[in-house]
Amino acid sequence: MTGARVAVVGIHGHGASHVRNVARLAAAGRAELVAVADPRGGGDLPPDVRVFGGLDELLAATRVDVVVICTPIQTHVPLAELAMRAGADVLLEKPPTASMVEFEQLSAVVAETGRALQVGFQAQASEATLKLAAMMAEGRLGEIRGISAVGKWVRKAQYFQRARWSGKRRLDGVDVVDGAVTNPLAHATAAALLLDGSTGVDDVRSIETELYRANPIESDDTSSVRITTSRGTPILIAVTLCAVEHLEATVIVHGSEGRAVLTYQSDLIGDTKYGRADLLENLLAHRADPGVPLYVPLAATGGFTRVVEAVRTAADPVEIPGELVRWEGEGLERRPILLDVEKWIDRASDELALFSEIGAPWAVRSPGESS
Ligand SMILES: NC(=O)c1ccc[n+]([C@@H]2O[C@H](COP(=O)([O-])OP(=O)(O)OC[C@H]3O[C@@H](n4cnc5c(N)ncnc54)[C@H](O)[C@@H]3O)[C@@H](O)[C@H]2O)c1
Incomplete structure (x- = not known):
């Protein structure tokens, strides 16, 4: 079993810790890091991980179950929307949005797509x-x-x-x-x-x-x-x-x-x-059984x-x-x-x-x- 197919977007700042976390879950057979997206390119990644300049290219080329978004605040809503409309569930770093209007927009996409979105308030x-x-x-x-x-x-x-x-x-x-x-x-x-x-x-x-x-x-x-x-x-x-x-x-x-x-x-x-529970593990558990609540919807x-x-x-x-x-x-x-x-x-x-x-x-x- 290789587990959920996970992509990480934004990997050179705090995103590096998300890459390590997916690698930890991969070692346990619970997830697979299939791709990353960052305009600055790849870094220290496990072999076979595909590297893209942006999430749109990544989603066009690879099927993913979960997208972890760890990019600048002003990019959160467009990236999360892109991921959910492509059928993926999302772990989105905090703060989820830069305004109330954006929050309402993103809430509407969650409701419309029925995807799960967890916010990174660990x-x-x-x-x-x-x-x-x-x-x-x-x-x-x-x-x-x-x-x-x-x-x-x-x-x-x-x-x-x-x-x-x-x-x-x-x-x-x-x-x-x-x-x-x-x-x-x-x-x-x-x-x-x-x-x-x-x-x-x-x-x-x-x-x-x-x-x-x-x-x-x-x-x-x-x-x-x-x-x-x-x-x-x-x-x-x-x-x-x-x-x-x-x-x-x-x-x-x-x-x-x-x-x-x-x-x-x-x-x-x-x-x-x-x-402390891990937010990505919790998201994976919620995907497997929607009866498991998210910690931070x-x-x-x-x-x-x-x-x-x-x-x-x-x-x-x-x-x-x-x-x-x-x-x-x-x-x-x-x-x-x-x-x-x-x-x-x-x-x-x-x-x-x-x-x-x-x-x-x-x-x-x-x-x-x-x-
Ligand atoms: N949960 C926590 O404790 C915690 C800690 C630190 C940062 N964060 C959050 O993580 C997010 C990123 O913060 P940071 O400090 O790592 O930022 P950063 O600017 O240092 O790093 C962001 C990374 O995203 C990449 N990037 C920028 N635009 C992109 C795009 N459109 N698509 C793909 N990649 C893109 C950049 O090249 C860079 O590698 C913020 O929301 C921040 O609040 C959370």
Whole structure:
């Protein structure tokens, strides 16, 4: 048995990890990597894998069951549509779409073609995330005062220079929305929404955004966002790519009977380690038996996409004054460090408050920040 015929689209960035994952499943006889598509050509691939410059050529030449899409955000919808109309199921990287309109378009294609589409929010398949959601639903943390998502990350010039779309809000007239909240730290928001049971498009009542940047980019690298879900939970996102040191992101649940910290990249609640299901394996299991639910169907990213839409339509990020930023490194290693950003993020998280509400020195209210 060789298993499902899988193609990976976009293989030179994060897509390399998808190629390795399909190779792992191939070794177990559960999948076969038949082809890849990337305008930059092939790379370190198993023998017999066909290489194409684009997905259209690939689909014209090869029959595939599943297409894994790991390309720039603005290419997600056309590529996913192409794959589903050709009869393939799709694992699409996050964020699935750059706008609400695109989300609706893609949802319509899923409905019309009847294909399965899983979104690459791997933390949603973590037993730690699901266990914490269950603990909350059972009332084990008491009444939930709110949820916060904290990201203190480091990104250097190399990250923003690796591709044309990096750090862009729009490119060539098309929405990209590649900012800290919507792309690198997207899992934090998505996990917080899942914990609240608010993943659907109608599960979000309001979104306030405060977007800032220290890097010479279009999009935000330091932001606070408050989502109020339909059930009334405040979810406060406080993130930066300009930290002193790179720490794992956390999602913190503030309950009347206690506080729980989810470190989703390591599948931890507090210090307790959990397992994690693989999203491609889950998609293959769902193909074999539609009774097996997907961990992250497109519909379960509707609430997250409301946040993308709020960031997309917000005013451009406000540049942080130079006196609050220290620059380190040269060339591709160069990076900004925002003064005391860790302290302000922790306060925002504890108080479920936006940067401007706690008086962070870079925070000024600007028009168009709410939706
Ligand atoms: N799930 C995760 O934890 C995670 C981590 C990193 C990135 N991502 C997501 O993966 C996607 C890609 O991010 P990246 O950082 O690897 O981007 P990247 O720009 O570094 O790499 C993208 C790759 O896609 C190729 N490509 C571009 N346009 C293409 C097209 N039309 N058809 C085929 N290939 C094309 C590029 O040549 C490149 O090899 C994004 O959606 C990103 O958010 C997810």
